[in-house]
Amino acid sequence: MMGRSYAQSRNYDYGRTAHNRVSRLSPWIRTRLLTESDVVAAALARHALSSAEKFVQEVCWRTYWKGWLQHRPSVWTAYLEQRDQDLDRLTADPSGAAAYEAAITGQTGIAVFDAWMAELLETGYLHNHARMWASSIWIYTLGLPWALGADHFLRHLIDGDAASNTLGWRWVAGLHTQGKTYAARASNIETYAGDRFSEECGPGWRSGLDRLATGITPVAGQANPPAGALPEVSSCPDGPVGLLLTEEDLHPMSLVPTGTQVTAIAGLCLAGARSPGGAGQPARTFAEGAVQSGLDTSASYWSAPATSLSAQPDPVAQLCTWARDHHLTDLVTAEPPIGWVRPHLEMLRIRLASQGGRLHYLRRDWDARFWPHARKGFFALKKQIPDVLATLGLGR
Numbered sequence: 395m396m397g398r399s400y401a402q403s404r405n406y407d408y409g410r411t412a413h414n415r416v417s418r419l420s421p422w423i424r425t426r427l428l429t430e431s432d433v434v435a436a437a438l439a440r441h442a443l444s445s446a447e448k449f450v451q452e453v454c455w456r457t458y459w460k461g462w463l464q465h466r467p468s469v470w471t472a473y474l475e476q477r478d479q480d481l482d483r484l485t486a487d488p489s490g491a492a493a494y495e496a497a498i499t500g501q502t503g504i505a506v507f508d509a510w511m512a513e514l515l516e517t518g519y520l521h522n523h524a525r526m527w528a529s530s531i532w533i534y535t536l537g538l539p540w541a542l543g544a545d546h547f548l549r550h551l552i553d554g555d556a557a558s559n560t561l562g563w564r565w566v567a568g569l570h571t572q573g574k575t576y577a578a579r580a581s582n583i584e585t586y587a588g589d590r591f592s593e594e595c596g597p598g599w600r601s602g603l604d605r606l607a608t609g610i611t612p613v614a615g616q617a618n619p620p621a622g623a624l625p626e627v628s629s630c631p632d633g634p635v636g637l638l639l640t641e642e643d644l645h646p647m648s649l650v651p652t653g654t655q656v657t658a659i660a661g662l663c664l665a666g667a668r669s670p671g672g673a674g675q676p677a678r679t680f681a682e683g684a685v686q687s688g689l690d691t692s693a694s695y696w697s698a699p700a701t702s703l704s705a706q707p708d709p710v711a712q713l714c715t716w717a718r719d720h721h722l723t724d725l726v727t728a729e730p731p732i733g734w735v736r737p738h739l740e741m742l743r744i745r746l747a748s749q750g751g752r753l754h755y756l757r758r759d760w761d762a763r764f765w766p767h768a769r770k771g772f773f774a775l776k777k778q779i780p781d782v783l784a785t786l787g788l789g790r
């Protein structure tokens with residue numbers, strides 16, 4: 395499914411029980427229970443790179459968005475500010491609040507949009523094309539702020555990711571590629587999702603499609619800032635270390651150098667910090683289960699005691715106590731990408747330093763090799779895919 399058939403049929407949304415033309419691996423890749431390297435290796439074990447090219451490129455889109463945001467943390471903070479302002483405005487704007495409520499509960503009268511919103515809430519997943527159509531309808535037809543749509547997706551997607559989601563929404567809104575917007579068109583929805591909806595919703599499935607906006611223009615918002623340097627990371631220290639796992643990266647076995655003496659492991663799930671509204675049930679359940687799974691696997695790999703820490707009331711204080719209780723001076727963790735987990739770890743770094751401890755961020759080879767090519771457009775990174783895969787021992 396990662397070869398030519400993926401390229402041919404990946405754009406079809408066949409419905410919530412039939413998303414079998416795409417991998418549906420994103421929640422596992424996003425938490426790195428499966429790494430990008432793992433899935434690309436699996437694709438290349440069955441197909442030549444030329445046949446698996448489209449699948450590999452899609453995985454690399456994720457890498458591109460992560461790297462792009464890593465070079466421009468201010469795009470994430472500007473999104474957070476915009477989201478909070480837009481949420482505040484709703485309290486003073488009853489008709490805007492009603493339109494927002496109708497959108498998130500799937501009661502707009504645009505049958506396909508309403509079905510996607512129900513699917514998102516119930517399953518935590520939407521097909522990529524559905525994400526593009528739904529975000530376009532949200533912005534241009536319903537006239538709702540893009541940052542509120544991004545917040546709603548982030549709360550509910552089980553693969554909710556700061557980079558892919560924020561930059562996906564900015565791309566649709568015409569903020570990522572200057573002047574280039576994404577318009578959802580009825581004929582395109584009919585081609586790629588018509589079978590799904592005629593079966594799911596009956597003859598009325600087209601209702602509201604005649605309302606889709608045409609002649610759209612990019613929304614106003616922050617232009618892309620220039621790319622800065624990538625954040626500093628460290629190498630793994632010699633001697634005993636404590637290992638910290640979060641939902642950002644749960645495969646330490648392929649990150650921490652062989653022979654490292656891991657003496658204690660802590661797992662922390664911060665799913666609720668995605669949004670002031672917290673995370674939806676499917677997203678929260680998946681993230682908590684993922685962290686527990688990463689913790690269990692690591693504990694048996696290193697034969698080290700594992701502690702599951704709670705995000706409430708103060709995760710950083712709990713981590714400091716855990717480090718003290720286990721007599722840990724050096725903690726290691728996967729480099730936290732820009733997003734909602736990173737500020738907590740930055741705070742931990744400062745508090746640990748005040749008690750004589752250190753937190754080391756380890757960067758994966760995959761990121762170290764690809765991210766320098768994520769400063770501009772995707773094309774610059776795409777060109778490098780065969781060479782970078784070869785340096786990683788994949789694809790040739």
Ligand SMILES: Cc1cc2nc3c(=O)[nH]c(=O)nc-3n(C[C@H](O)[C@H](O)[C@H](O)COP(=O)(O)OP(=O)(O)OC[C@H]3O[C@@H](n4cnc5c(N)ncnc54)[C@H](O)[C@@H]3O)c2cc1C
Nearest residue numbers: 416417418419420452453456522525553554555558559562
């Ligand atoms: C508005 C919007 C919001 C999005 N929000 C997220 C998000 O929060 N988290 C997230 O992981 N993806 C997000 N995406 C990207 C994409 O929709 C999902 O990664 C994809 O639908 C996941 O399904 P899959 O695993 O079946 O993908 P497949 O088609 O099987 O692709 C394989 C893998 O490649 C990566 N991938 C595929 N398409 C994209 C893409 N367009 N951008 C980035 N990575 C991609 C994913 O890791 C995916 O698992 C968003 C896209 C849009 C347009």
